[in-house]
Amino acid sequence: MIAVTGANGRLGQLVIDGLVDRMPANRIIAAVRSPEKASGFGPPGLQVREADYTRPKTLNTALDGVRRVLLISAADVGERFTKHKAVIDAAREAKVELFVYTSLLRANSSELFLAREHEQTEEYIRASGLSFVILRNGWYLENHTSALGNAVARGELTGSSGDGRFASASRADYAAAAAVVLTQPVSGSKTYELAGDKSFSMVELASEVSRQVGRDIPCRNLSGKDYAVILLGLGLPQTTVDVVIDADAMAIRGDLDSSSQDLSRLIRRPTATLSEAVKALCSRNKQEKDDETARLGDPCGCRCI
Ligand SMILES: NC(=O)c1ccc[n+]([C@@H]2O[C@H](COP(=O)([O-])OP(=O)(O)OC[C@H]3O[C@@H](n4cnc5c(N)ncnc54)[C@H](OP(=O)(O)O)[C@@H]3O)[C@@H](O)[C@H]2O)c1
Structure with missing residues (x-):
């Protein structure tokens, strides 16, 4: 039995989707905080x-028999x-044969403030004997x-990451990697640095968006302080704003860049590109906009996002 928390x-x-493709659903446990939210979720046989x-x-x-x-x-x-x-302790009690954890890129050396709790968790896992x-x-x-979508509506992309580069990958690719390690034979403990194959900067992101929407969406680099004011003005909670501002500052240091190919090696295909991610967003938003235009007429005239 394989259990997935969260x-x-x-x-x-x-x-869960990735696991269902690889093994019978009745061997998979969706371990969730709110079972009522998971009703009707997943294929028949999936245990919640x-x-x-x-x-x-x-x-x-939840981990009984896992x-x-x-x-x-x-x-x-x-x-x-x-x-x-608490989850590591429960896994130890259940004597699981493999414990997998989603940490953060170079959690042991990254200066992102998010890294500290990941590093602490990694140390606890290493000391657990699992x-x-x-x-x-x-x-x-x-x-x-x-x-x-907001950036295109405002006509510019804002951020505070300067020339910092992001080797970002899609949730779907990270999830596929998790499904692979959960189902392949266990061969000793391992740590993978998972990242997109090709990194990009905020300028490159703006240029890809401009290309796909068919008009210039320039990128404006702000100080962390000024960018925080904009994000708070958009209604983001302070904790989220703190994470974004810190991540932008640390991206300038190189903490969100990586040349690791561990992710594409694990999933046996190239990772999703920035261009594909922008395209997917465009098609989703275009569909919504077409529906809205059919109801109200074209609200802003931009081609997709
Ligand atoms: N690498 C990145 O860029 C990045 C970005 C954002 C987040 N993350 C990390 O990656 C994780 C997964 O991302 P995601 O996009 O799947 O986040 P998500 O959609 O917000 O899902 C988080 C899940 O955690 C569950 N959860 C919250 N509190 C819990 C508790 N006390 N006990 C059990 N489950 C609990 C939530 O359950 P409910 O459905 O009941 O609320 C939810 O299902 C996040 O939690 C965060 O640690 C990484």
Whole structure:
């Protein structure tokens, strides 16, 4: 049996999809904080079990009979380690044969403040005696594309990452890698640095968006302080803004860039490109815009995003 924690989340659902392609659904456990949200989720036979990182008893029950477990890192910065520790302890009690954890690119040397809790978790896993695979995921491509609609509407892309480069990969590619390591024979503990094959800067992102929307969307580099004011003005919570500003500053140091090919090697294909990610967003938004135009007429005249 293989259990995936955080299976209701965006990454978790993609991992479940990847596992379903590789093994019978009744050997997979979607371990979720809120089972009611998972009703009707996944194929017939998929087991859904309650597993709340803050309620250790649910973790013991969820991991009963489980041989391999994927811990998808918790979202709440500052409280992550305690939650992760609870899952590792439950996995040790369940005597799982393989513990897999989604960490952060070069968690042991990265200066991102997010890295500290990942590093702490990695150290705890290493000391646990469990066989493990650590998947040090880089930035999601979706972190860059999720705000592009706003950028196009404003006519410029803003950020504070300067010439910093991001070797970002899609959630789908990180999920595919997790499905591979969960289903291949266990051969000792390993740590992978997972990143997109080709990195890009904010200027390159703006230029790709301009090419695909058919008009110039320049990129304006701001100080972290000024960019934070814009993000807060857009309604983002302070904690998210802190993460974005820190990530941009650390990207300038090179902490989100990587030449590792571990991800494409694991999934046996090239990782999704920036161009593909922008294109996917364009087609999704174009469909929504076509529907809206059919109702209201063309609201802004831009070609896609
Ligand atoms: N590399 C990157 O760029 C990047 C970006 C963002 C996040 N991350 C990390 O990657 C993780 C997965 O990303 P994602 O996109 O799948 O995030 P997501 O869609 O927000 O999913 C997070 C999942 O964690 C679950 N969760 C929250 N608190 C929990 C608890 N106490 N016990 C059990 N489950 C809990 C949530 O459950 P509910 O459905 O019940 O809320 C949700 O299903 C995040 O949690 C974060 O650590 C990485």
